[in-house]
């Protein structure tokens with residue numbers, strides 16, 4: 001089904017976007033044994049697959065789940081949050097804290113091709129400011145967690161989210177939509193530990209030594225498409241974020257005094273080239289993070305409406321996302337007719353809400369993918385951007401699908417617009433009123 005949703009795309013993206021996911025879907029819906037056999041096996045083993053980050057909470061969740069009688073398998077998704085070294089260390093920690101097995105899966109390419117680029121082509125920006133980096137990674141991680149659960153014949157999946165955030169919703173709705181038979185466990189919502197110290201004490205009692213480095217006062221989530229920062233002093237909406245929280249962007253005041261110009265080429269809404277050079281999708285994001293972050297581009301400070309009803313103060317760093325969304329939007333302004341452009345804007349907003357609300361695997365989101373896919377047929381061309389001290393501005397655009405006609409627009413020589421027609425047009429335009 002998904003394969004047909006992307007006709008007319010360049011081969012690289014067609015393969016990446018449709019081929020893999022439909023195959024995977026087929027294989028993980030296939031049950032390895034008969035249902036009754038499977039259910040029996042699963043219950044005997046009482047296995048749980050935990051989405052593991054290596055932090056204190058999920059490290060504590062391993063022995064806690066074991067206490068509840070589960071065999072714990074740790075699952076670690078690589079969505080671009082760290083180097084290979086970190087993953088080795090995290091794997092070791094999972095085993096030390098009592099996991100019987102660790103699955104590490106590199107999802108970077110799938111993340112960019114199937115999630116980030118879909119949201120980009122849909123122009124999805126939540127509340128006009130948030131490029132959805134964290135929100136986009138959750139349904140992907142949940143999907144692969146379910147795949148691991150199937151492989152391991154686990155009866156349950158678990159995550160380390162609290163009961164106040166959006167991520168719990170995204171993980172659980174996705175997992176349940178893919179496999180409603182899985183039990184979902186959210187230790188942090190139900191366990192007895194009220195503080196980090198209580199968690200550390202619990203681990204010590206179990207004889208588990210974890211070198212808990214001095215806890216940063218911030219809660220951070222990082223992937224290829226952006227970095228989300230919250231808590232600590234940031235909870236005061238009047239307090240300016242301290243410079244120390246930023247890692248992907250230089251302080252705009254200290255950014256180079258000379259602007260950086262880049263030319264970004266799109267094909268059907270997919271970014272293909274930077275300054276004429278083709279990049280793989282993952283590398284494209286890396287490069288843009290580097291270039292834009294170096295100019296202080298991509299910082300966002302916002303009060304956002306969480307799904308669970310509270311407002312929260314969030315800081316984001318998303319250099320690549322800023323550049324890509326800005327450029328693609330500029331290209332749309334050049335190539336789409338007025339009514340198409342105006343009609344799609346609330347749909348982009350709707351798409352962003354669906355992503356934010358954890359409704360990735362839903363019919364409406366898939367229908368909108370098809371709509372936006374068709375809309376992007378003309379979104380090919382090049383945008384020239386100027387990156388300067390935190391600003392990202394389009395200063396040039398060209399496309400073979402451009403609807404801009406200089407002969408009609410000009411106030412100079414060569415004007416072909418017949419101004420006498422305006423008189424009748426205006427009379428008819430206002431007539432109904």
Ligand code: ARG
Pocket residue numbers: 132134135166167219220221228229230314
């Ligand atoms: N508020 C954002 C979202 O719901 C980011 C949450 C990221 N988590 C964090 N630990 N900072 O998508």
